Amino acid sequence: MAKPVLKWAGGKRQMLDEILPRVPSENRFDRYFEPFVGGGALFFELEPSNAYLSDVNSRLVNFYTQVQQRPEELIGVISELIRKHSEELYYERRTEFNEIPQNAKCPDLLLRQAGLFYYLNQTCFNGLYRENEEGDFNVPYGRQKTDPSVQPDQIRQAHKALQSATIKSGDFMRIEEMVTDNDLVYFDPPYQKLSGGSNFSQYNKKGYASEEQDDLRNLAVRLHKKGARVLITNSISAKSLYTANKIPDPFRVVDVTAERAINSDSAHRTVASEIIVTNISPFELTDTDTLPFLQ
Ligand SMILES: C[S@@+](CC[C@H](N)C(=O)[O-])C[C@H]1O[C@@H](n2cnc3c(N)ncnc32)[C@H](O)[C@@H]1O
CATH class of the missing domain: 3.40.50.150 (Vaccinia Virus protein VP39)
Known part of the structure; x- marks a missing residue:
């Protein structure tokens, strides 16, 4: 499951x-x-x-789309991000994430955005997702008791579950x-x-x-x-x-x-x-x- x-x-x-x-x-x-x-x-x-x-949240929706369509490449991007990790790198990567346009179309940029999304989710304060007025993700670094890790099996299971799903960004109405x-x-x-x-x-x-x-x-x-x-x-x-x-x-x-x-x-x-x-x-x-x- x-x-x-x-x-x-x-x-x-x-x-x-x-x-x-x-x-x-x-x-x-x-x-x-x-x-x-x-x-x-x-x-x-x-x-x-x-x-x-x-x-x-279109970045969240892109994350699930990449899990659905490119799970192994996504695991690769996340593994690389997590292999080198520090508070300083967290802020560099948060800036990189915010510089990727929300309406990006380029497949490699979307994969990178999804990898960064997961990395930030694992390493930010309390796993929160919050944006400022400009739409920039602005949650500070979160000190963790354990090092962040990628969970390849969890991503693969999610990939399977998402095969039957249509995933869209937009208002609930x-x-x-x-x-x-x-x-x-x-x-x-x-x-x-x-x-x-x-x-x-x-x-x-x-x-x-x-x-x-x-x-x-x-x-x-x-x-x-x-x-x-x-x-x-x-x-x-x-x-x-x-x-x-x-x-x-x-x-x-x-x-x-x-x-x-x-x-x-x-x-x-x-x-x-x-x-x-x-x-x-x-x-x-x-x-x-x-x-x-x-x-
Ligand atoms: C309480 S959380 C959902 C938690 C989810 N059930 C879970 O188990 O993790 C509410 C979600 O609504 C989204 N949201 C906020 N305003 C929205 C809107 N107008 N239309 C669609 N989604 C919206 C947020 O991005 C957030 O992911």
């Missing part, structure tokens, strides 16, 4: 125990859509045979016209800010506005009306977006807790309260043993 190849803020590996029992088995849906793919924890766990993955009845859509947007809190939502220069949380809910309702199955994860503070007057039956909201993984210091990991919003009926789920426990 494949695993996420990147560290990603808001990655859902720690929450899979809560999410998986709420996902119907593959023979019960046609295509799998994940329009905020990030680290792709659920996608890599499910390895669906027909998937559409997207994210607004673009999936609307593609989704039809019987498709499964998993939305994992940047989280609604906890009141007074400073949780992370600045994945790119544009950020994620609170109106987009409303747009997402309204899109989920329209997809439900088309006959699609929808699953959304968000922070507990998004609960007010999903009250009964805003979403129709059979949508329901379930409270869950999950450990946040992006902080490298395990002593400072926090247990966050999150919600899962779904229109998937527990009766559609194969594992009937879990039924009594599912809300």
